[in-house]
Amino acid sequence: MSNNNCLENLKTDIGDLVEITTKAEADKSSTTYKGNIMPCLKEDVIMIKMSSGYNAGIKKEKIEEIKLLSKGETPKHVKTDLEINKDKKLKNISIISTGGTVASRVDYKTGAVHPAFTADDLIMAVPELLTIANISGKAVMNILSENMLPTYWKEVAEHIEQEVKNGADGIVIAHGTDTMHYTASALQFMVKSNVPIILVGAQRSSDRPSSDAALNLIASTKFATEGLSGVYVLMHGENGDEYCYLHEGVKVRKLHSSRRDAFKSVNAQPVAKMNMLSKNKKTNEKDYKIEYLADERKLKQNIIDKNLNVQINTKLEERVALLKIYPGINSDILKYYADKGYKGIVLEGTGLGHAPETLFEGIKYAISKGLLVAMTTQTINGRVNMNVYSNGVELQKMGVISCEDMNAETALVKMMYLLANYEFKEAKDLMGKNIAGEITEFSVIDLN
Template identity: 30%
Template sequence: MGKVVIVTTGGTIAMVKEREGVVPYDKGNILISEIPELRDIPGLDKIELYEFANIPSPHMTPADMWRLSKLVDEILEDEEVAGVVVTHGTDTLEETSYFLDLTLKSEKPVVCTAAMRNIGELGTDGPRNVLSSVRTVLSPQAYGMGVMVCLNDEIHAAREVTKTYTSNVATFDSPGYGPLGIVDEDVVIFNRKSLTRERILTDKIEEKVALIKTFTGDNGSVLKAAAQMGYRGIVLEGFGRGNVPPDVADAVGEVIKMGIPVVITSRCFKGRVYPVYAYKGGGADLRKMGAIMSEHPIGQKAKIKLMIVMGKTTDIEEIRTYFERTIKRRTIEHG
């Protein structure tokens, strides 16, 4: 028997449609814990509801994520608590879940969930997602699996999952990995365990980290502007293996000389960023300048990780060790 705490943050799962559009419902979070089927879940001793916030997920900030992480850790210290379900908006769910995955101390299961359809919409998916998430938390196999994301009866690892569809209930996917498991009626089935999860415990984070996407014809001015605006770390989403236009390469060199770490990701969902191409702007050229190759290609995930890592260190070479775990160590000549 176990107690499950549902921590609500808002999002479509706690919204209704009014004349002007879909907006937060002032009683939406309360309804989450009143799903009748919750009372029939085997092994569930008690449900508690904690309202952290009731905001659209684009309003979620790094500071909010940091406070949420501390709250969840505090809740999990209670011996009676089996695990936590976090309800959230879908737009930034993958960022918050990954933030929690990296920073939480406990191995107790934490499952983040959401809804693509508001509580007043035909076929709303929120109640089913909450129900499946609570079932997942109570599964004995969920312990030590890291923070998970459960929607549409699929269970995904926070590091691997991303939103792929603007409106479909089957929006969350883990490209290149696939789900950890599924919830089938009242049974939770895990098919694999993520081998890529990690924990980075820190006492603070660096909020001033920018995510910039390069493009054909990019002259590097946006990258340099971010540095001039006071961003202390930059994630640059390049093409393919992390390659960028030549003028952007020049900008990368300038920014690194300012002592600002530049982490290179890719606009591709699958594969890894790797220093293969040595032409100007190629991944090998950027790394020679001192850029860091993020082996996880998704930019928004790299940004979350860089914020957390920079809470521990601002040394570029030390930061590199967190991102380049499978790249052969070479002497890097800073241009």
């Protein structure tokens, strides 16, 4: 992370405040960028963090001049003793930290990284949280979300159960964004809860004033006091700081590698919006206004027994594969999974849910070996419909289940859940039906 190979032979170092002027080109006059030197991205690119909080990468060959404005600061370690008194008028919100960017500090002025940022640190970094609710923090793991495993989903579910049983009125889960939607789906199937469970991430580290972490944490904590049922994901709704969206956990997907509004509801609308209006431009103080986009009453309905606030079932069949289809894929890969003892396969087909004829033999083999095979689509948007073309009709005859408008990622997690908790026949039947909001039912659909 504190890679500085791009800075070789330059009289500047990570953390320095500089002004970089680019060469004038035929079609463009020169431009000047001011900011702090960041760790190198590529050998031929200088990265700077501008005062707006945005990063820019400038190719070295395009640089005319680098002017040093001031040398970088040495890191300070902030330590605060925090005394938190419970306010009986406020709700009790538990922030469970699992790791990820929202729970990490990157100090670009020194190039140092502080990954072990606990929930208490989050509160120190975002003291406004204490005006919204009585906050208790719990760092249950500290992993980047690309390393999330089904077994960690179970652990998170168990911590949720414990926190709700200990009196939490709402749960906020700080999570890396890479696989946050997989975890959200897993929790939606595993945890039935009358209190809101809100996953929140950040695309930029939480110690930067311009980060999305603080606003996302504030917005998610506010939603956690709203008495919703079920599992949600909260992230920025656009690339600025104007509003956040609350998405259903089973309908959301990361759809950009770096933008702050990377998360989008797919085949669905966000259920609520948090407008973040500037109250005071100088202090960046905000007014937060919730606007429900879905039926607020339904979101707040108890989903389990009124006398019970939480109920978990963490059994998962992990021998389930997600397989994206492409021209040239052949049947051997399905035979491999079947022979290896896998119990189910979620296909990511083309178009309305199709697979090449060259894959039919493998699909039949897998089904004959007792695997559950279900179809989603790699178009991301739109519904699987295996009744329009002969290919889909054939696949259904073989026993392939249509996942309708369910995300492939959600379908994978759902199949893991169903195969562990139901007899095969029932699991197969439930795969194509809505059990937790993951499939939108239709009465009239427009195929065009």
